[in-house]
Amino acid sequence: MSSQLVSTRQRLINAAIELFAVQGVTETTTRQIAELAKVNEVTLFRNFGNKHGLLLAVISESPVFKDLGESLRQQANQTSSFYEALKGYASARLQALEQVPDLVLSVVGEARHYPVENRQALGKYLTQANYYVAEYLATVMEREQLNSDISAEKLASLLNSLLLGYAVIEFTSEFHELWHDRDEFLENLIELFLNNFTHSTSLIKTESISTHQVADLPANLVHLILQQAKKSGLQDYALMYVLFGAGLSPAEIVNLERSHQISDANQHLLQITQGSTRQVPVNQWIMGKRYGSYSRNPLTQWLNSRKDERSAMFLNDDGMPISEAEIQERWQELTEGFSTPEEQQPVIEQAQQTWCIEMLMKGIQLEDLSILTGWDFTKLQPYARRTREKLALEQALRLDQKS
Incomplete structure (x- = not known):
């Protein structure tokens, strides 16, 4: 060209x-x-x-960086074992580093002299790449039924740090006796992740584990619960709206304060201070139905109706900040008489599960959902699988309708 x-x-x-x-x-x-x-x-x-x-x-x-996420997702579906997944990724990264040794050494040695904004940008790119690797490891671990006390993100960070450390040592020194060659280093690295974690520290267990059960609720049931809450009063309506519209747990809701709301014509956000500090969106649309706008919805109506000076977003009957147990009680009362497809009364955890599945169905990436929920990729894998099940069913129905 x-x-x-x-x-x-x-x-x-x-x-x-x-x-x-x-x-x-x-x-x-x-x-x-x-x-x-x-x-x-x-x-x-x-x-x-x-x-x-x-x-x-x-x-x-660079194509390697831009295509890393998609290439790892494809590779995750092609690997037959965690050993193969580790070796395949580690080998490819080392080969990529070995192609540009001067560039690697310059970045490592010169980075401390970069302007702050450039160092921040570089850190952002490295973090994003680490997310892709964490998702890759979590996918294979979930398929292999491997459990880890260390999150997939931390495992990815350790793996990438060891690979970069190997490259720097190889590029800056000769005649060392740390390892015989690259193949020996790779085998030692993989053995560390597999054998040591499995048998010595029990960080990864190869025995079968119980997968977190994801049981999202159907749209018609979600709307019935919200309708029942609307009849019950403004606060109950707002409470159910936050459960289904923002995907928060009761532990996160009880820590919400009125000042934690950011609402205007273009957005509605909640500042989460419990657990992973972050902001989450409050959706206008829930399971195909719109519940107001960003500036006028069940939550804003509840808060605008308040005449008290309490800072808590939700209150109990005595005007005090609501507790997790009291949120559970409100859920029990509002869902009484309703049944899930499994013919059981819905449990409050299913509201958060339903929100996660809906976000994935709408097309949010797993790494972005990890940011919004504060969960690691290992915890999100059952949600990814459930989403694939629902998408497969939708595809099958569309094909049948075309017949």
């Missing part, structure tokens, strides 16, 4: 990749990059700010 058909931005990135790989980031100048890309040096600064900004573009826009 001629240079005229490649954008100026891409020519600069391609030139940077070539020079960084050959002589490292430190020894490469912006003038060299501009000359190789056949553009003015000012154009480089206009597009990327400085050499560090260009380096971030090289990392974030």
